[in-house]
Amino acid sequence: MSDLSLTEAPPETAGPQASGLRHGRVGMGLGLGLATAYLSLLVLIPLGAVVWRARSDGWGEFWEDVTNRESWAALKLTLVAGLLVAVINVVMGTLIAWVLVRDKFFGKRLVDAVIDLPFALPTIVAGLVLLALYGPESPIGIDLAYKQSGVLVALLFVTLPFVVRTVQPVLEELDQEMEQAAASLGASNFTIFRRIILPNLYPAIAAGAALSFARAISEFGSTVLISGNLPFKTEVAAVSIYGQIQSDNTNAAAAVSTVLLVVALVVLALIDLLQRWAVRRG
């Protein structure tokens, strides 16, 4: 997504851009109050309630809710699938970004536009679409429905744009003179890629991978239809939480939710650190 400005320098002004600071005090106070109230009522208090509910019967109970066989299996599948998705996206996303920036072929603009489709397509539609090629009626005979590999394909679909869209702008900005210098000194294409290009891409690739992972572990809609939601087999954490809510097992749902929240927060913090690091490296 474009909000990762890895290529841009931080704004010149260190502090806020004080346009009407003296005049706007009251307006600012009111605005800040309203914005904070909105954020609190909608996001912070409800999320706090989840964590509160998770530990309401003590940490022992919390631990049991998280490590009971079904929740644990779901969490394990979710985290492993999330890691796999991140790794595959690092390879394929970088490769696609490379082709989009450095290659020239007919229809490239169309391919470039198509990359964003998974962001625009509702997740339930994504699941339904994938079942067309990888379901029981698959024209090529590959049936991944109700299998873990089906879950993986669904997650790859919804996370496709992340690495592509973080790496692409960095590649575009990259100065090719260094590569030409390396080539004139006899470096092979692979050496140039490994020694010159790749080091410049690391922050972008890592940020894209982290975003893919965060999205993958929280994904629900796209996995619903293709996974069949079989406990111990294809049930991901979000689906497991949904089941617990439906069967009024709110404490267990809150416990698994809390684990997901903590993991996602750690990933967000990592992305933030990465961005700072990238900005410092210039």
Added chain:
Amino acid sequence: MARWTLRLVALAYLALLLVIPLGIIVNRTFENGAGAVWDSLNEPLARHAFQVTLQVALWAVLLNTIFGVGAALLIVRYDFPGKRIFNALIDLPLAVSPVVVGLALILVYGRLTPVGSWFGDQGIDIIFALPGMVMATAFVSLPLMVREVVPVLEEIGVEQEQAAWTLGASGWQTFRRITFPSIRWAVAYGLVLTLARSLGEFGAVAVVSGRIVGKTQTITLYVQQHFENFDKTGAYAASFALAAIAVVVLLIMNLLRPKEDR
């Protein structure tokens, strides 16, 4: 040689993951002709589901546009204690699973909670009703507008606004005549993103809506129900409509992008 291989691998990956599955769905949707698709989209329940989705999405877009532009102005133009935390918290919804969003809202606004029962006494249901669905949708799409407007505000700087101030313009005048015209494309872009995300929301709404057919069923819930009940025609038709909206969204985004780079 290497160039060809890379191109082939990239295109094959995209074809297998994206293009071919989409093509098959379009093909299957129109198996019985466009008339059948139109008929299933006109089923009363489908129409109702579209209406509910639209209603929820428009409310969410309205709320997040006001919040998003306001929050972006606060972040870029003002200094206040806790600004870094405020800024970081806005991104939080991106990392929360939609199902957790639903659970979180139920825990605070559900019928059995103090807040929920107070509203219930006033005759207002939040959970299993429209207000809860709007909240869930606004939650998941909250960061989109802010993140589009902030970089543009940073880039345009403050000279013009300061000039307006010194010439005696009020805060509102400055915003309307100076600030807004320069961020309008970013706002338009954020609006399209928020709308697309809202129309397609599934998990959070699945939890808080109670999925009452003909009442709180949105179009994405309709797709799931009809797919699982073997009404593939209905599911495909509604999915096709949603996919068509997604494609239009992409087109609009591509049209808006270059304008920003001027």
